[in-house]
Amino acid sequence: EAGVTQFPSHSVIEKGQTVTLRCDPISGHDNLYWYRRVMGKEIKFLLHFVKESKQDESGMPNNRFLAERTGGTYSTLKVQPAELEDSGVYFCASSHSGGRARTDTQYFGPGTRLTVL
Amino acid sequence: KQEVTQIPAALSVPEGENLVLNCSFTDSAIYNLQWFRQDPGKGLTSLLLIQSSQREQTSGRLNASLDKSSGRSTLYIAASQPGDSATYLCAVQDGGFKTIFGAGTRLFVKA
Numbered sequence: 001e002a003g004v005t006q007f008p009s010h011s012v013i014e015k016g017q018t019v020t021l022r023c024d025p026i027s028g029h030d031n032l033y034w035y036r037r038v039m040g041k042e043i044k045f046l047l048h049f050v051k052e053s054k055q056d057e058s059g060m061p062n063n064r065f066l067a068e069r070t071g072g073t074y075s076t077l078k079v080q081p082a083e084l085e086d087s088g089v090y091f092c093a094s095s096h097s098g099g100r101a102r103t104d105t106q107y108f109g110p111g112t113r114l115t116v117l
Numbered sequence: 118k119q120e121v122t123q124i125p126a127a128l129s130v131p132e133g134e135n136l137v138l139n140c141s142f143t144d145s146a147i148y149n150l151q152w153f154r155q156d157p158g159k160g161l162t163s164l165l166l167i168q169s170s171q172r173e174q175t176s177g178r179l180n181a182s183l184d185k186s187s188g189r190s191t192l193y194i195a196a197s198q199p200g201d202s203a204t205y206l207c208a209v210q211d212g213g214f215k216t217i218f219g220a221g222t223r224l225f226v227k228a
Contacts, residue, residue: 004160031214033214033216035218041220042218042219042220042221043161043206043208043218044218045215045216045217045218048214048215050214055213055214056213056214058215059215104148104149104151104166104168104210105151105163105166106151106163106208106216107163108153108160108161108162108163109160110160111160
């Protein structure tokens, strides 16, 4: 079974440009999460999808960030326009709802390292 | 607001030693607590997940305990090996799926 995959692994862009990160969760996982780790800080929750619906986007920094999960499969996270403080590693994770019983174990992708110059 | 603290921030031990990593959280209304391992430049690997109704979970040389009322969890690693060297992260999830991470404990096991 394939794990969570993320693309690209690295992205270097200039301030003001747009970048789109992609996450493919484990097949059949309804829950998809985005997280970010900036230099020297802990991993921060950004948002959570259940299938195609955003359940909690309280961690999104501002309206320059837009996450989508069309069709409830893969997800994209777009940053437009990118700022210097957006640099960091963006992780995606997925978990299985398991019907009435939440199984909850989150499986993480390798992350996308974003550098904004 | 939930806060997760991990102590110590870094730890260096000789091979074969048993060790304990600590995690504390401020809001006891959690749904579960998960321990992860992260190797440099890699993603997170789930080690153990403890539901709020459980007291402990074991996997091989790892044992994680949870005392929800006091807001504490420990990860016990028996007979440590150089391959255990990594950063260990504790994360708590609330009933709404939001997950809060600690800053991690960086472990180095010397051969």
